[in-house]
Amino acid sequence: xxxxxxxxxxxxxxxxxxxxxxxxxxxxxxxxxxxxxxxxxxxxxxxxxxxxxxxxxxxxxxxxxxxxxxxxxxxxxxxxxxxxxxxxxxxxxxxxxxxxxxxxxxxxxxxxxxxxxxxxxxxxxxxxxxxxxxxxxxxxxxxxxxxxxxxxxxxxxxxxxxxxxxxxxxxxxxxxxxxxxxxxxxxxxxxxxxxxxxxxxxxxxxxxxxxxxxxxxxxxxxxxxxxx
Amino acid sequence: xxxxxxxxxxxxxxxxxxxxxxxxxxxxxxxxxxxxxxxxxxxxxxxxxxxxxxxxxxxxxxxxxxxxxxxxxxxxxxxxxxxxxxxxxxxxxxxxxxxxxxxxxxxxxxxxxxxxxxxxxxxxxxxxxxxxxxxxxxxxxxxxxxxxxxxxxxxxxxxxxxxxxxxxxxxxxxxxxxxxxxxxxxxxxxxxxxxxxxx
Numbered sequence: 110x111x112x113x114x115x116x117x118x119x120x121x122x123x124x125x126x127x128x129x130x131x132x133x134x135x136x137x138x139x140x141x142x143x144x145x146x147x148x149x150x151x152x153x154x155x156x157x158x159x160x161x162x163x164x165x166x167x168x169x170x171x172x173x174x175x176x177x178x179x180x181x182x183x184x185x186x187x188x189x190x191x192x193x194x195x196x197x198x199x200x201x202x203x204x205x206x207x208x209x210x211x212x213x214x215x216x217x218x219x220x221x222x223x224x225x226x227x228x229x230x231x232x233x234x235x236x237x238x239x240x241x242x243x244x245x246x247x248x249x250x251x252x253x254x255x256x257x258x259x260x261x262x263x264x265x266x267x268x269x270x271x272x273x274x275x276x277x278x279x280x281x282x283x284x285x286x287x288x289x290x291x292x293x294x295x296x297x298x299x300x301x302x303x304x305x306x307x308x309x310x311x312x313x314x315x316x317x318x319x320x321x322x323x324x325x326x327x328x329x330x331x332x333x334x335x336x337x
Numbered sequence: 338x339x340x341x342x343x344x345x346x347x348x349x350x351x352x353x354x355x356x357x358x359x360x361x362x363x364x365x366x367x368x369x370x371x372x373x374x375x376x377x378x379x380x381x382x383x384x385x386x387x388x389x390x391x392x393x394x395x396x397x398x399x400x401x402x403x404x405x406x407x408x409x410x411x412x413x414x415x416x417x418x419x420x421x422x423x424x425x426x427x428x429x430x431x432x433x434x435x436x437x438x439x440x441x442x443x444x445x446x447x448x449x450x451x452x453x454x455x456x457x458x459x460x461x462x463x464x465x466x467x468x469x470x471x472x473x474x475x476x477x478x479x480x481x482x483x484x485x486x487x488x489x490x491x492x493x494x495x496x497x498x499x500x501x502x503x504x505x506x507x508x509x510x511x512x513x514x515x516x517x518x519x520x521x522x523x524x525x526x527x528x529x530x531x532x533x534x535x536x
Binding site: 113115117118119120121123126127128129130131132133134135136138139140141142144145148149150151152153154155156157159168169187188189190191196200201202204210211212213214215226227228229230264266272273275276277278279293296297301302304305325326327328329 | 339340341342343344345346348349350351352353354355357359364365366367369392393394396398400406414415416417418419420421422430431432438464466469470471472473474475476477493494497498525526530531532533534535536
């Protein structure tokens, strides 16, 4: 059996993703794990959540339902030792079904949906579980290179409880034909890319309502003492 | 104990604002973290902090999001849950977030208090995390205050930084703005490249 490779993170500089060239540190990073080992992160109470923060199909309705394929995204947040992480804040954002972001700097010629914003948030429960409803995001072109398209994805900002548990990532959908052409996805070592891809869960589907995807998140830090 | 593989980091991309900083950017969604880390009655020296994120050509980055996390005037980090809809008018959260896309020159501006020293061997400081398009990771650093020279000289983390690079973490005093102000430019590359951390 092959040993598991825990080196899953992308490099800072990944030239095929052109914006990294002028925006990535060039000098060695200062190791501070010991110095900052006692630093925890802010904790949010339930009152940060409003009624439809975990339902992007409802939290921006103006005159009807958003267009597109309604889905449920659910999963659990763990630390590297497999311990569930409760009360972790997940903030999410995404394009609409046509591949258009609400953001004003977005220039892609695809329609906005008056009933879809694409932003939401959720806290994990005592077992580290979360779930939200949304519309499956569309693919969209971007300016990185000729005919560059991003695979369908949902952005996650994750705020856990230790300094190492602040993560921003993207969740992808299984079998996307754009994976092999996307330098952001490809920046992750090949053996670890599957960690960014949600799993289709027929058994979690809401019959006659929404298909379901499972996306589990493992928050890192190099807690080698746990494993040595 | 079975070890799980971490979830890899990915860029925040250019379009975070309508979720992470919606109110600042004027999107129709609320925000739970703001440019102000304090309320009007928060004890301590009220200050503002400005800065920019500069790329490898010295150009200000207009699509970064900057987070601060700091102790209060007594050197205590908040441990009570933040409940923005209940207490933020009065209480110090210690946690702030601003995007660089709404002010001329891609400047970020926070209002906070000058933190107390968290413990012996620690000068007053603020933890800073940056996310931006073109960065596949959150970048962590710290802000120290140039007018705390005596404390800075004995700070454990600053002492671990090569002497010639320590100035990249020092915010300078600026006048104007009604409150004592500090400014820190964060250089992603170049001769003044900021010292970033790894855990």
